[in-house]
Amino acid sequence: MTTKAIQNSVITDLKLAPEGHLKIDWVEAHMPVLSRIRKQFEQEQPFKGLKVAISLHLEAKTAYLAKVVQAGGAEVTITGSNPLSTQDDVCAALVEDGVTVFAKYNPDPKEYKELMIRALENKPDLIIDDGGDLVSILHSERPDLLENVRGGAEETTTGILRLKAMDKEGQLKFPMVAVNDAYCKYLFDNRYGTGQSVWDGINRTTNLVVAGKTVVVVGYGWCGKGVAMRAKGLGANVIVTEIDAIKAVEAYMDGFHVMPMIEAAKVGDFFVTVTGNRDVIRGEHYDVMKDGAILSNAGHFDVEVNKPELEERSVSVRTVRRNIEEYQLKDGRKMYVLAEGRLVNLAAGDGHPAEIMDMTFALQALSLKYVNERYKEIGATVVNVPYELDEQVARYKLESLGFGIDRLTEEQRAYLDSWQEH
Template identity: 50%
Template sequence: MQSKIANPSLAPEGEKSYFWAYRNMPALVKTIDSFGDNKPLARKKIAMCLHVTKETSVLAMGLKKLGANVYLSAANPLTTQDDIAAYLSFQGIAVFAWRGENSDEYFDCIRSILKAKPDIIMDDGGDAHVTFHEEFSNHKVLGGTEETTTGVTRLRALSKAGNLRYPVIAVNNAYTKFLFDNRYGTGQSTFDGLLRATSLLIAGKKVVVAGYGWVGKGIAKRARGLDAHVIVTEVDPLKALEAHMDGFEVMPMSKAAEIGDIFITATGQINVIRGEHLERMKDGAILANAGHFDVEINVKYLEQNSLSKRSVRQFVDEYNLKNGKRLYLIGKGRIVNLVAAEGHPPEVMMMSFSNQLLSVVYISENYSNLKNEVYDVPESIDKKVARNALEAMGINIDEITEEQKRYASEWRV
């Protein structure tokens, strides 16, 4: 299949980005190289619906090295790095992605990778899995993987309804994914995007973090590290209590809306910041979303209740509300770390993508023994990824002794 990308001439720049990521993802490289000359994915067609970034390019090239035929589309219309798309296309991977796709183009690109009749579908957010079930379900798929909390939630709903057509491994649920990618990766990259977009000082500002899951924890921690006054909003009493015990101020969004300077959503839910919140905000408040989909901030309300809208910086739109206040939306309400920056650092993505790669191999070898359900990453894979990451960082740890093993297995002390 012929790729559909923005500019093939960007391939040399994409090659530089690929090798930069490759050099800084030693655990993923070790995982790929551990197969030696074996081709566990020989003749397998892999459809990837992931953010087309330099880190993803290392995963895609790794799958190709293991024998797979790889087809790639973007997991968001605004996150593709066009130089990477060009480089991967030059390397023989069918890429259907460019930065700035509209909604129809975005889903057409997903359809393009599904038309290849893949054996395994890798997804980030669930759009490829859902599109397959709605439009391509007559084709046999061996299994799939899912990268995000949002996607896993959608797939569990699909499974609960009895409509899931193949087994899916929830890569998001691996300890070596959510403890690091969601917390450290999103925590850092969210502020990378926010700072690139605004070039403003964080210290002294009131930063409101909506949601205190692993992503919210990471964002709140980074905001505190930048000397912001951090406020957390939550609907879960346990997470709200945890945020309080972690030293953050906790309050409803209705109250936080009146005092916040910067608002960052990280819930995976719809309309977390609604019209009644937007109307209460201070003049000059900044809005950003760190969730996968652009539904957490009610952008439609901003569009319908503003006297004017204008672009004031590359990734910043100013909305002049009817009440005279101006609000600033980053990246059109889409995922800020990938729209306004480059996404997670490679050192974090090497663990997430090691889980992806090993889960794909696991499905290829074990699909006949799996039911059409959502599975967690096997513990053996999770621990292998952790050990590879430690080794890549030059860290050695102790081994449990035989005496300790016996002690742990006895009920008498």
């Protein structure tokens, strides 16, 4: 299988593999839940004889997930889900481990799309998607590759929004498990993972102090909650902008200022978008921003910060530091965009901590097994992760930490199940 992977893969340089192996070994040592599932998969072989295509941010933690799926008997093909988050050394290491890889760091848009299509041309039985790109290509550009697909699992909020739109229109051709909506995903990955990794990316890229600055968090979903919480912990004054009145009240009661974006734009030093929508920072906001404002995005696609409207207002654009573009406006003010407006925590960092992705990728692995076993009865629709799988991952996590929890006695269970007066 290794020879086949080497012959078929499209990567930057196989010689980079030693460094990639070190990265994968490091995260494996800090992902005990996924390692436990790997042992189960090695014994059960749930994917024996099947082909699995994966599109995720291609770094070490994703690589370990690919190896776990491979350990379950699958022939795995993997591609990136963001051109700036792919790590070439990790790609090389995966190829040496027998995984076919179609990914490079920072390919041009045409090649990036072609690499994704190449990953699908293996005609997978199962897919793991991030942002809905594989599903979109299968349904629009390459329906000829749909014939073997039993189902899959989706990683992100953005991807689930796309899937649900397809499902509503009756266009979805196979079942997809909404991994992002699992409790363990949005409570831990979205809040603690995004919260930490966004500031890891911003801090390593800018090397500027956060304490005392004003941070504007655009969107107060689970990712926004994490970003705001960590900004507060770093000593920032935090403003939240929202379109949802309930979330806005929540942000206020969590101790943050709440105001419309047009007002927040006037006072922000750092801006982080986490909405899954487009143009949440746009022309009218640039017109009132302070000189030196730093703009970053933590949503899946690079459409949240409207770069064309920023370019229209600029007389020059230059790269002033790795992953920092400086836009000088006609009136002399300067704005800085991090990581081209792409996911700042991955394009300018290493993504979520390994311990966080341990739980998320455990959900991915178990969800893939679940959809493979039940794809006929599920049908072509979007389904949630079964609670028992969610709870299983949390239980494995507790056990890996050496913690235990209480269990209901029979009397307590009967009390909770009874409607009669006690």
